Amino acid sequence: MARIEVPMPQMGESIAEGTVSKWLKSLGDAVERDEPILEISTDKVDAEIPAPASGTLVAIQVQEGETVEVGTIVAFIDPEGGAPDASAGGGAESAPAPAPAEAAAPAEAPAAAPAASSDDAPVEPDSAEDRLRTRSTPVVRRIAEEHGVDIAQVSGTGHAGRVTKQDILDFIESGGPARTPAPAAAPAPKAAPAAASAPPAPSMEPSELWKAFYGQVQHPEFPVREADRVEPMDKIRRLTAEHMVLAKRVAPHVHSVIEIDFTAIDRIRAANKARWKEQGARVSYTAFVAWACSRILREFPMVNATVSGNNIIYRGNINLGMAVDLNPGLIVPVIHDADDLSLVGIGRKIIDLADRARNRKLQPSEIQGATFSITNPGVLGTMVGMPVIPKGTSAILGTGAIEKRVVVLEDEATGSDTIAVRKRSLFSIGYDHRLVDGADSARFLARLKDVLEHFPEDA
Secondary structure (H helix, E strand, O other): OOOEEEEOOOOOOOOOEEEEEEEOOOOOOEEOOOOEEEEEEOOOOEEEEEOOOOEEEEEEOOOOOOEEEOOOEEEEEEOOOOOOOOOOOOHHHHOOOOOHHHHHHHHHHHHOOOOOOOOOOOOOOOOHHHHHHHOOOHHHHHHHHHOOOOHHHOOOOOHHHOOOHHHHHHHHHOOOOOOOOOHHHOOOOOHHHHHHHOOOOOOOOHHHHHHHHHOOOOOOOOOOOOOOOOOOOOHHHHHHHHHHHHHHHHOOEEEEEEEEEOHHHHHHHHHHHHHHHHOOOOOOHHHHHHHHHHHHHHHOHHHHEEEEOOEEEEOOOOOEEEOEEOOOOEEOOEEOOHHHOOHHHHHHHHHHHHHHHHOOOOOHHHHOOOOEEEEOHHHHOOOOOOOOOOOOOOEEEEEOOOEEEEEEEEOOOOOOEEEEEEEEEEEEEEEEOOOOOHHHHHHHHHHHHHHHHOOOOOO
8 A cells, every 4th residue: 555645734825834843753653543743833823733544654754843835745654554764764864755846957957058057957966955955945946936046046044054935035135146047048038028927827825926916025124223122023923014015015905984882782791691601601792793794794795705816706605814912923713604603603713713823723724714804903992993904805894992982872762862871882894995895895884883783682
C-alpha cells in the first residue's frame, strides 16, 4: 500500500504559508487516524494537525521552526506500519520533493549557452542548507520573477537562510538590484503592454490576486527622534495593516448610522436569565444583534455579497464574522450558517469562538468564509465606530456602547410627548458603494432596528 502524505493544510484564505511549531510524534511512532501529530502556527491561528490515517510515521520532511508553503508535504505515514526511512530526519536534511518548476531546472541547465553566467545555469547545491536556501516557495518565486529579482541576491531570514515572502518584499521596497534579463528573453516592445495588462493566474492566492491588481502595500517611513522606540511589526499587526490598506484602497467606503432602543431586549434578558443559566448559556447583547442580522440578510442579498471583477457574487450562506480583540491584535472568527442557529445557539457560539481565539485554539476553517462581519467597539465604551470592510465582503456592522439616555417618547394613545430613560446604542454600517447604495444601507439599518426593538420572544 502506498504511503499517506501529510500536507501543510490551508490555514485561512489569506495565508499562504505555515510554520511547524512542534512535532507531537517522533519517527517510528505509531499513530491513529485523527490523532494530533504536529502543531502548526501561522499569523493568526495555531492548530494541531491530525493524522489522515492510522499507521507509522516513517518520514518527517519539515523540521520544527521551518516555514513552508501550503500544500507542502511535511511527513509520510505508512499504513502498514513499515520502518522509518534511513535518511528521514526532517527539514533540511530530508528536503521535500521539489515543485515541478524546480524539478525542471536541472534538466534545462545543460541546454544553456556555454557563455551563460552562473545565474542563468544554476548548479545543484551541495549541502542541505544550500538546498533549502534556494528552495523558495512559488509565491516568492512569482514575486521575484515579476520584479526581475534574482533570489540569490536576497538575504533570507528563514530556516537555514531561506528567502521568505517578507524577505523578497523588503528587498523590492528597499530598491535592491534587479536581475538583468538575457537578451533572448527580452520581450518585444509591442508585447509589453499586453503582458502588463494580463490578468493574474487563477491559481494565485486571494491576497496575491489583490496585490497583483492593486499593487504591493508599501508603508511610508518617517524619521526617528531621540526619545522614540522602534519595534518591528509582529506578524498579526503586519498582516492586519496590509489587509486594511488593500481594503480601503479597493472598496469605496461609506457609512450610515442609526440609533436603536434595547428596552425590549433588556426585558427578554431579564425574563430568561434564570433559564439560560440553568442551560449553562450566556446570551449577550451581541448575540441578539447577530441573530437579527442572520435573519434579515436574506432580505438584503447585496449586503451579503461581494464584487468579483465585473461580477457580483451573491453568497448562498449567512456566515457572520465576529471581530475579537486579542489585546494586542484582532482576529475575526466566523459563525457559519448563523441563520440555522437559535438565539441561545448563537450566544454559545460567540463565547466559544472568542475564548478559543484568545487562547489561539481556533481551527483554520473557523477564520474564513465570512459573508458579513460585526465588530463591537462599544464593549470598550466607544459611542460609535466607522469600521473597515473586510475584503471579500460588502459590509460590516459596528455596534456602539449601550447606555442609558434621556429620550423623548410619544404616547401612542394620546399623541403627547414624554421624557423617559432608555438603554440605547448607535449602530453604524460600513458598506462598499460599488455594490450597496445608500438607500440599501438605510433600509437594512431600519429593518435591523425594527427587529431588535420588537424582538420575538421565541427566538
